[in-house]
Each structure stands twice: as structure tokens, then as C-alpha cells.
Amino acid sequence: MYSPQRKDFVSLTLGDQHSYTNGKHRRQSCWRKWKQLSRLQRSLILFLLAFLFICGILSYSSLAEQWRGLSDRSLKEDWVEIDNRGLRPIPPGLIPKLPPGVVPGVQDVPPEVLPELQRPSIPILPKPPAMRKPPSKRGPPALQKRGNVSDWQEKDGEEPVIKREDEEGKEAKTVISWRGAMIEAEQGTELQSTAHGKVGTVANAEGAANLKPVTEKPVDRVEAVREAFRHAWKGYKAFAWGHDELKPISKTHGEWFGLGLTLIDALDTMWILGLKEEFAEARKWAETELSFSKNVDVNLFESTIRILGGLLSTYHLSGDTLFLDKAKDIGFRLMPAFKTPSKIPYSDVNIGKGTAHPPRWTTDSTVAEVTSIQLEFRELSRLTQDPQYQNAVEEVTRQVHRLEGKRDGLVPMFINTNSGKFTRRGAFTLGARADSYYEYLLKQWLQGGKKETELLEDYLQAIEGVKKNLLRQTSPSKLTFVGELSNGRLNPKMDHLVCFLPGTLALGAHNGLPADHMDLALQLMETCHQMYAQMETGLSPEIAHFNLQNHNERDIDVKPADRHNLLRPETVESLFYMYRFTKDSKYRDWGWDILQSFNKHTRVPSGGYTSIGNVRDPLNPAPRDKMESFFLGETLKYLFLLFSDDNELLSLDKYVFNTEAHPLPIWPTAS
Numbered sequence: 001m002y003s004p005q006r007k008d009f010v011s012l013t014l015g016d017q018h019s020y021t022n023g024k025h026r027r028q029s030c031w032r033k034w035k036q037l038s039r040l041q042r043s044l045i046l047f048l049l050a051f052l053f054i055c056g057i058l059s060y061s062s063l064a065e066q067w068r069g070l071s072d073r074s075l076k077e078d079w080v081e082i083d084n085r086g087l088r089p090i091p092p093g094l095i096p097k098l099p100p101g102v103v104p105g106v107q108d109v110p111p112e113v114l115p116e117l118q119r120p121s122i123p124i125l126p127k128p129p130a131m132r133k134p135p136s137k138r139g140p141p142a143l144q145k146r147g148n149v150s151d152w153q154e155k156d157g158e159e160p161v162i163k164r165e166d167e168e169g170k171e172a173k174t175v176i177s178w179r180g181a182m183i184e185a186e187q188g189t190e191l192q193s194t195a196h197g198k199v200g201t202v203a204n205a206e207g208a209a210n211l212k213p214v215t216e217k218p219v220d221r222v223e224a225v226r227e228a229f230r231h232a233w234k235g236y237k238a239f240a241w242g243h244d245e246l247k248p249i250s251k252t253h254g255e256w257f258g259l260g261l262t263l264i265d266a267l268d269t270m271w272i273l274g275l276k277e278e279f280a281e282a283r284k285w286a287e288t289e290l291s292f293s294k295n296v297d298v299n300l301f302e303s304t305i306r307i308l309g310g311l312l313s314t315y316h317l318s319g320d321t322l323f324l325d326k327a328k329d330i331g332f333r334l335m336p337a338f339k340t341p342s343k344i345p346y347s348d349v350n351i352g353k354g355t356a357h358p359p360r361w362t363t364d365s366t367v368a369e370v371t372s373i374q375l376e377f378r379e380l381s382r383l384t385q386d387p388q389y390q391n392a393v394e395e396v397t398r399q400v401h402r403l404e405g406k407r408d409g410l411v412p413m414f415i416n417t418n419s420g421k422f423t424r425r426g427a428f429t430l431g432a433r434a435d436s437y438y439e440y441l442l443k444q445w446l447q448g449g450k451k452e453t454e455l456l457e458d459y460l461q462a463i464e465g466v467k468k469n470l471l472r473q474t475s476p477s478k479l480t481f482v483g484e485l486s487n488g489r490l491n492p493k494m495d496h497l498v499c500f501l502p503g504t505l506a507l508g509a510h511n512g513l514p515a516d517h518m519d520l521a522l523q524l525m526e527t528c529h530q531m532y533a534q535m536e537t538g539l540s541p542e543i544a545h546f547n548l549q550n551h552n553e554r555d556i557d558v559k560p561a562d563r564h565n566l567l568r569p570e571t572v573e574s575l576f577y578m579y580r581f582t583k584d585s586k587y588r589d590w591g592w593d594i595l596q597s598f599n600k601h602t603r604v605p606s607g608g609y610t611s612i613g614n615v616r617d618p619l620n621p622a623p624r625d626k627m628e629s630f631f632l633g634e635t636l637k638y639l640f641l642l643f644s645d646d647n648e649l650l651s652l653d654k655y656v657f658n659t660e661a662h663p664l665p666i667w668p669t670a671s
């Protein structure tokens with residue numbers, strides 16, 4: 001390359017050979033002429049020469065400075081930055097061939113090369129901080145250029161980030177895309193979080209130059225939930241569109257009722273998460289494809305909490321009457337279930353034929369199922385002004401209220417549709433087959449404006465029954481859990497399903513129920529958290545067994561048959577309530593850990609999440625190839641609400657969530 005230093009050597013020819021040899025004669029005649037001048041003339045000439053001399057010196061030093069600067073720049077411009085990761089030399093072909101004496105600079109680059117060097121995505125290497133000091137300039141103070149404010153600009157509370165004057169526009173862009181890239185790059189694995197005390201350095205060109213540690217802003221957890229939802233939806237859309245459930249591993253679908261269960265269960269979640277496009281395409285399907293006039297058997301409880309509940313809440317959130325019409329349709333078609341000798345409903349209904357029946361092997365129904373459809377049918381009556389729905393479900397509540405066979409307010413798991421009596425009376429649990437009975441006592445009381453005192457009495461009595469009969473503490477850590485009673489003996493096991501209880505207890509305490517309900521909620525929440533934290537995958541098993549013996553080291557044990565995780569919501573549901581009422585950020589952190597574990601062990605790359613068979617083996621969690629509809633309907637919704645700072649988003653003083661996480665309004669006092 002042509003060296004700019006060679007410009008320093010300027011040759012000046014003052015005369016020809018001849019005049020040089022006659023030098024002595026010339027010097028004599030000059031002196032004679034000088035002597036002939038007047039004093040004034042001589043002074044003027046001397047002054048002029050002195051002035052020219054000073055000007056010459058000044059302009060030389062300034063030119064030399066410029067040449068030095070150009071020389072530095074020409075060396076640096078041999079490097080451009082790529083990909084924010086480092087530097088590479090410009091390929092030789094890109095270095096412009098310049099005529100001798102011309103200093104290379106962007107303005108001199110041939111037009112065909114210019115775009116390559118000026119691409120905005122390739123910022124020039126920032127100078128190291130030591131070179132940032134504003135250079136001292138000559139001239140009056142008012143005209144001196146001060147160091148640019150942006151050189152040390154502070155961005156809303158962040159550590160000051162050093163910024164080059166000429167990259168001002170690009171700087172903000174880089175930081176934003178860096179944050180975005182964090183989320184993108186970490187998809188499917190662990191998202192870093194300050195909740196875990198991690199500190200990062202800026203991994204871009206700025207970082208390379210400045211190496212200044214910057215405390216990470218917390219990852220946008222709300223956005224991480226949206227991302228998880230989109231990923232799940234991507235799988236459902238690609239492989240199971242319009243069907244009940246996604247089988248993400250085999251990239252196909254599973255059918256239960258044939259009613260697009262996942263899509264309907266997820267409608268209000270999309271609305272709450274603000275996923276407008278996804279919501280619009282789902283609405284379109286509901287409008288054009290969803291039909292309840294099918295010759296198909298559906299489970300009364302499951303279709304009530306997922307489909308009727310989902311449609312009603314989506315109607316309330318969106319105001320779109322399509323969903324109310326669909327809710328009326330399915331609600332009406334489910335009514336044959338109540339045509340039994342006892343008016344305790346059958347478990348199954350053929351919604352096309354209008355017939356209902358119990359399961360083939362028994363005439364019993366499950367207690368939780370017949371007592372956890374009330375919120376939805378009551379709301380349907382309020383909206384339609386047709387009392388038949390409310391009458392049917394409140395008849396069930398009345399009967400169960402006065403039934404014999406409870407133990408301190410605790411209910412058995414089965415009820416006979418002919419006799420209307422409890423059967424198999426020896427077992428009591430807050431888990432499967434009884435769980436949401438307790439939940440709906442409190443929530444109906446709230447839904448109706450706290451007027452239906454029998455509901456409250458049953459609820460309060462049941463919690464006393466839990467305390468008296470089912471509560472125990474583990475050894476060695478004294479974790480409180482709710483065991484099961486079987487023919488008078490306590491079995492120290494607890495379903496993950498029971499983890500709805502801390503949230504429900506906290507909701508009651510928030511509404512004026514005894515303060516010790518909140519104490520119990522705090523303790524049970526800790527236990528449910530431990531059911532995740534102590535597993536190798538960070539995910540809870542379906543059932544945990546607790547140790548009561550002193551000599552054992554572990555509090556929690558898991559039987560091989562109970563090691564599965566179905567992406568259930570109950571723990572994150574309770575975390576949401578606990579955070580809303582206590583504002584203790586540990587609940588958010590626990591929820592965040594759970595989301596990360598789901599991402600790590602259940603996320604399927606082609607789309608969707610899968611239930612797994614073994615929460616104790618992170619190397620082979622044994623994917624089960626099924627994404628339950630409640631993962632979108634409940635789990636991700638509660639996680640989103642847990643992380644959202646907007647307390648008014650579905651205020652717990654205005655809404656009750658049904659047992660499938662579909663929010664329904666608390667009735668205005670007039671109703």
C-alpha cells in the first residue's frame with residue numbers, strides 16, 4: 001500500500017544549474033539593492049518576511065497533524081467488523097487500488113465496493129475507552145468541541161454504555177437486537193435470569209471493545225410465556241389442527257371428543273396473551289368448523305370445564321357473540337346428563353343423540369365431576385336468562401350438602417346416580433375425584449356475591465376436616481402435606497392435583513376467611529414447590545410419597561408408577577394466587593424455574609410440548625407423545641398471569657377462574 005509518510009518529502013527546485021554557479025555574483029547585487037532601499041522600505045520587507053515565516057511554521061504543524069490522522073485511519077480501515085463477533089481483514093480484492101499520493105478513505109472507495117463497507121449492519125470497530133477523552137483543540141473556549149454527551153450516555157437506569165459518536169443510530173438497535181437475540185437464541189433451553197443471580201457481559205462488538213460488565217436486565221418472562229405458547233401452537237397447528245390433542249413426537253393428533261378441545265381450551269389464553277393472529281385463526285375455525293351436532297359421547301365434567309367454560313370466558317373477554325352462541329349450543333346438549341333417577345348426573349352424554357349414560361362398569365359418578373360444573377352452568381343461566389341450567393346443577397349441590405357419609409366435611413370420591421348416595425365411603429382425598437369439589441364451594445360462594453352461606457359453611461368445615469384428618473409434616477424437613485385417608489389409615493401420599501389447594505386457601509383468606517388458611521397456604525405452597533425442586537428434571541411427579549420416619553434422609557419419594565408429568569397446572573395456578581396476594585417474588589422465581597424445566601425436558605423441537613414418563617431421569621425423561629389441552633388452557637395462562645405486572649388483568653376481585661382456568665365474572669350484586 002502507498003505510504004502516506006512519503007508526502008513529507010517535498011522537493012522544490014529554486015533555479016537552474018546556471019544560476020546556481022553564478023551564486024556569488026547574485027548575492028553581491030542583492031546586497032547592493034538592499035542598501036539602496038529606504039529604511040521604511042527595509043522595515044516593511046523584514047516585517048513581511050517575518051510574517052510569512054510564522055505562517056509557514058503554523059501551517060506545517062497543522063498539515064502534519066492531518067497527515068498523521070489520515071495515516072491512522074487508513075490503517076484501521078483495513079478491518080471491518082462482521083456479525084458483531086470480531087474482526088476479519090478485508091479480503092484483498094476489496095482493498096481499493098488508489099493512485100499514488102491519494103489517501104484511502106471511504107470517500108475514495110470505488111462505488112461498487114462502497115456498499116460493502118457502508119452496510120449499516122457492519123459497524124466500524126469502536127475505539128477503546130482510553131481514546132474517548134475529548135481532544136484539546138485550539139481556539140477560544142466557546143468554540144472548543146466538547147466531548148459528545150452520547151459518549152457516556154446512560155440509558156434508563158442501566159450502567160453507562162460507551163458509545164461512538166458515529167454509531168449513535170446503530171447503538172440502540174444493537175442493544176435491542178441483543179436482548180431479542182437472547183430470547184431467540186435460548187429458545188427451548190434455559191433463559192438466563194437475574195432471578196438466579198446471573199450477571200452477563202454484552203456479547204457484541206461493544207463488549208469486545210469495552211469489556212465492561214453490564215448487569216443483565218431480567219429476561220422478559222411474560223414474553224417467554226408467549227414464546228412457549230407460540231411454540232405449542234405451532235405444533236398443534238401443523239399436526240393436530242381442529243383435533244382434540246397434539247401428539248408432538250409422532251407429529252399427529254389424538255381424538256377424545258372430536259371437538260377441537262385444545263383449540264377451544266386455548267381461546268381465552270390467546271386473548272389474554274394478546275396473540276391476535278392466533279386468536280383470529282382459531283375463531284375462524286370455531287365459526288366454520290366447530291359443530292356439536294355429532295354422534296359422539298363426551299364426558300360431562302370435562303366438556304363443561306374445558307368447552308363450555310372456555311367459550312363463556314372467551315365471550316366475556318372478547319364480547320364476540322359467536323362464543324356465546326356456541327356456549328348455549330353445547331350447554332343445551334349436555335343437559336340430558338341430568339336425567340337420572342337421583343338427578344345426580346351421569347358421567348357421559350351423547351351430544352348428537354341427546355342421550356346420557358354412566359360408564360359401562362358402574363352407575364357411579366365421580367364426586368368432583370358432578371360438583372365442579374356449577375360455575376359454568378350458573379353463568380350460562382345468567383347470560384341466557386334460562387334457569388334450567390342453574391336449577392340442574394344447584395340441585396346437585398343441595399343434595400351433596402345434606403348427604404350422609406362425609407367425614408368432618410370431607411367427601412368420598414363416588415356418588416351413585418340411582419340412589420344419589422355416596423359409595424365406597426372409606427377413602428378421603430383432596431386429589432383425584434374429589435379435588436375441585438372443595439374449590440367450587442369457595443368459588444361459587446364468591447361468584448354469587450358471598451350470599452350463599454351453605455356453600456361457605458361446607459367449605460369452612462371441609463378445611464377443618466383437612467386439618468384434622470389429612471395434614472402431616474415430613475421428616476426431616478417438616479414439609480406440610482395433605483395425605484389421603486383410607487379406612488381410617490393415613491396414606492402419606494399427595495397427588496400433584498392437590499397443589500390447587502394453596503391457591504384456593506389464599507383466595508379464601510383474601511376474601512375474609514380465617515388467617516390460618518393463609519398460613520396453611522404458605523406451607524403447602526412450599527411443599528408443592530419442593531415436589532418440583534427436588535426432582536432431577538425440576539418437574540413434579542404425578543404423585544409424591546412423603547417420609548414420616550425420623551431415620552430417612554429424603555422428604556419425598558416417588559414410586560416408579562407415579563413418575564410421570566402431564567404438564568399439569570395446579571402448582572403454577574397456586575403460585576399465581578400466592579404472588580397476587582403476597583407480592584413475594586420468590587413465587588415468580590419458582591414459576592420461572594418450572595417454565596424453564598418444561599422448556600428443557602418437554603419441549604419438542606418441531607412444535608409442541610409433551611408429557612413425560614420419568615421426572616427423575618433428565619437424560620431420558622421418556623416423552624409420552626401427548627400435549628394435554630390444559631397445558632395451553634391453564635398452565636401457560638397461569639404462568640403468564642404470574643409474571644404479568646398488571647394486577648387489574650383479570651382481577652381476583654372481579655373474576656373467578658373455573659377449574660380449567662377460564663375466568664368467569666363475579667356477579668354484580670344485583671344478580
Ligand code: DMJ
Nearest residue numbers: 436568569570630659660
Ligand atoms: C384440568 O382439567 C383441571 O384443572 C381439573 O380440575 C383437574 N385436571 C386437569 C389439570 O390437571
